[in-house]
Amino acid sequence: xxxxxxxxxxxxxxxxxxxxxxxxxxxxxxxxxxxxxxxxxxxxxxxxxxxxxxxxxxxxxxxxxxxxxxxxxxxxxxxxxxxxxxxxxxxxxxxxxxxxxxxxxxxxxxxxxxxxxxxxxxxxxxxxxxxxxxxxxxxxxxxxxxxxxxxxxxxxxxxxxxxxxxxxxxxxxxxxxxxxxxxxxxxxxxxxxxxxxxxxxxxxxxxxxxxxxxxxxxxxxxxxxxxxxxxxxxxxxxxxxxxxxxxxxxxxx
Amino acid sequence: xxxxxxxxxxxxxxxxxxxxxxxxxxxxxxxxxxxxxxxxxxxxxxxxxxxxxxxxxxxxxxxxxxxxxxxxxxxxxxxxxxxxxxxxxxxxxxxxxxxxxxxxxxxxxxxxxxxxxxxxxxxxxxxxxxxxxxxxxxxxxxxxxxxxxxxxxxxxxxxxxxxxxxxxxxxxxxxxxxxxxxxxxxxxxxxxxxxxxxxxxxxxxxxxxxxxxxxxxxxxxxxxxxxxxxxxxxxxxxxxxxxxxxxxxxxxxxxxxxxxxxxxxxxxxxxxxxxxxxxxxxxxxxxxxxxxxxxxxxxxxxxxxxxxxxxxxxxxxxxxx
Ligand SMILES: Cc1cc2nc3c(=O)[nH]c(=O)nc-3n(C[C@H](O)[C@H](O)[C@H](O)COP(=O)(O)OP(=O)(O)OC[C@H]3O[C@@H](n4cnc5c(N)ncnc54)[C@H](O)[C@@H]3O)c2cc1C
Numbered sequence: 001x002x003x004x005x006x007x008x009x010x011x012x013x014x015x016x017x018x019x020x021x022x023x024x025x026x027x028x029x030x031x032x033x034x035x036x037x038x039x040x041x042x043x044x045x046x047x048x049x050x051x052x053x054x055x056x057x058x059x060x061x062x063x064x065x066x067x068x069x070x071x072x073x074x075x076x077x078x079x080x081x082x083x084x085x086x087x088x089x090x091x092x093x094x095x096x097x098x099x100x101x102x103x104x105x106x107x108x109x110x111x112x113x114x115x116x117x118x119x120x121x122x123x124x125x126x127x128x129x130x131x132x133x134x135x136x137x138x139x140x141x142x143x144x145x146x147x148x149x150x151x152x153x154x155x156x157x158x159x160x161x162x163x164x165x166x167x168x169x170x171x172x173x174x175x176x177x178x179x180x181x182x183x184x185x186x187x188x189x190x191x192x193x194x195x196x197x198x199x200x201x202x203x204x205x206x207x208x209x210x211x212x213x214x215x216x217x218x219x220x221x222x223x224x225x226x227x228x229x230x231x232x233x234x235x236x237x238x239x240x241x242x243x244x245x246x247x248x249x250x251x252x253x
Numbered sequence: 254x255x256x257x258x259x260x261x262x263x264x265x266x267x268x269x270x271x272x273x274x275x276x277x278x279x280x281x282x283x284x285x286x287x288x289x290x291x292x293x294x295x296x297x298x299x300x301x302x303x304x305x306x307x308x309x310x311x312x313x314x315x316x317x318x319x320x321x322x323x324x325x326x327x328x329x330x331x332x333x334x335x336x337x338x339x340x341x342x343x344x345x346x347x348x349x350x351x352x353x354x355x356x357x358x359x360x361x362x363x364x365x366x367x368x369x370x371x372x373x374x375x376x377x378x379x380x381x382x383x384x385x386x387x388x389x390x391x392x393x394x395x396x397x398x399x400x401x402x403x404x405x406x407x408x409x410x411x412x413x414x415x416x417x418x419x420x421x422x423x424x425x426x427x428x429x430x431x432x433x434x435x436x437x438x439x440x441x442x443x444x445x446x447x448x449x450x451x452x453x454x455x456x457x458x459x460x461x462x463x464x465x466x467x468x469x470x471x472x473x474x475x476x477x478x479x480x481x482x483x484x485x486x487x488x489x490x491x492x493x494x495x496x497x498x499x500x501x502x503x504x505x506x507x508x509x510x511x512x513x514x515x516x517x518x519x520x521x522x523x524x525x526x527x528x529x530x531x532x533x534x535x536x537x538x539x540x541x542x543x544x545x546x547x548x549x550x551x552x553x554x555x556x557x558x559x560x561x562x563x564x565x566x567x568x569x570x571x572x573x574x
Contacts (some may be wrong), residue, residue: 063538094270131356132361141398143326147313158470160351161351169441170440182495212400214397216395219388225552226552226553228556238558238565239565239569
């Protein structure tokens, strides 16, 4: 079983997000990056399938500038076998169709049985790349996977639906599956894994330039429509004010 | 055809976001002088069509086919793609539902045209449109311009437009058809089911204390439980807390958890991502404690505390006891 995992490096949820003066992107020098949350679950799902079958290969695919090698190494240290780094000079494309096309160009001769991806990136959040790539490579696709099971040459996926419903969907391989956070318990890298990752291969490739069909004109902070009471002061003052708000304004008895 | 709205089936009735898309399309029609039509498909197409035809639309296209009776991403994507090719709409509008996440990217790949997903607003200058989208977990907004030739696929986030704003009227229906065969559908779907429930029912709770990833670690959960007990409140959480196994799934509030509307929702270390907010924004009083002044939860909070919950919560519990 040959499995690709799409991994993206994104700003951590507690990272500052300062903008560049042209207001169309972040000042990346001040951003603290991590592995996208649902991609971490995607990687775990792939590693578990390889371990269950006792055979196969897990290949990390990531697109972006040099800084992303940090998350590539992290994925390798968790147990992925090798990686392909599609290297861009500046930042990422902002058109998911371009991203997916670059992935499909890179992967089309690799003949993966499975492609796992996170359902959405915590930066741009288009939530499309896994499905786009599957379609471009003429694979079966499924999204919002909460658990998977390989049966012969098929994969059975438990999909999350709206309003608390789930559904089992079975499809033949090759398939591109985008997973929802919480579908497994991602491992931490072991010391041995971290040492071993240093020797694993990262194949760096330069992608062709493609025209985008959507681009970011400007980014900005949202402004709040609601009137918010700021509860300020020392910890003790905050506590006193909150108790007062609970009793006298919200009227909790 | 200028605008085509795809209305999703929710057990024989229009998905709430379908009506919101009608409101969105009418807004675009007013601004750009465009005509808007809707399409319904699947086994409930007739009842959906009679619902949609009560709105101010040009036409309601009714698409029936044996292979569209049950949803499949392959079948739905191929069907909508064929309709786009035959009807030539400039804009195709969807609500950003789970189903839309699942199949619309396929249409984008088939047509090699962009899918502007999860937009929250649309702006026009001259005849160009730009879409506003939340990014970085709702901490920032971005304006995105599509380019190149039509069509453009656009989905709107829940509640970006109000279904009540959809103008009523009367639209004629027209049957349309597509060519599908079963070899196009690569998936085999079973019946949707609900996980055996049990656990906490939060929907009727008067008071809720809700914890997010900001609680830091499992060992800190009792701190929130004690505060909840002191207030006589139920405990709930955001998704990552459940994903990490710190609380059971029945505690989760949000689009994939429960929807709550208590008198007070006290949120501790929750950033305020849209999938969480949809489950709790109906709360009468939202009190948020978060150490990040930029956290999007503060945009919907009635009372905001910028501070460290690990310091505040134990003292608050003590003061309430
Ligand atoms: C299809 C889909 C469905 C989803 N369904 C749901 C759902 O049903 N429910 C849900 O909740 N999410 C859901 N999510 C996930 C959602 O997008 C967010 O990732 C999630 O809500 C974030 O949870 P959080 O706010 O607890 O964590 P984070 O976003 O990581 O935020 C943690 C917050 O804690 C603050 N903090 C940290 N330490 C402290 C401290 N000591 N004191 C005070 N504050 C602190 C930080 O400033 C930060 O704002 C879904 C996502 C998708 C794509």
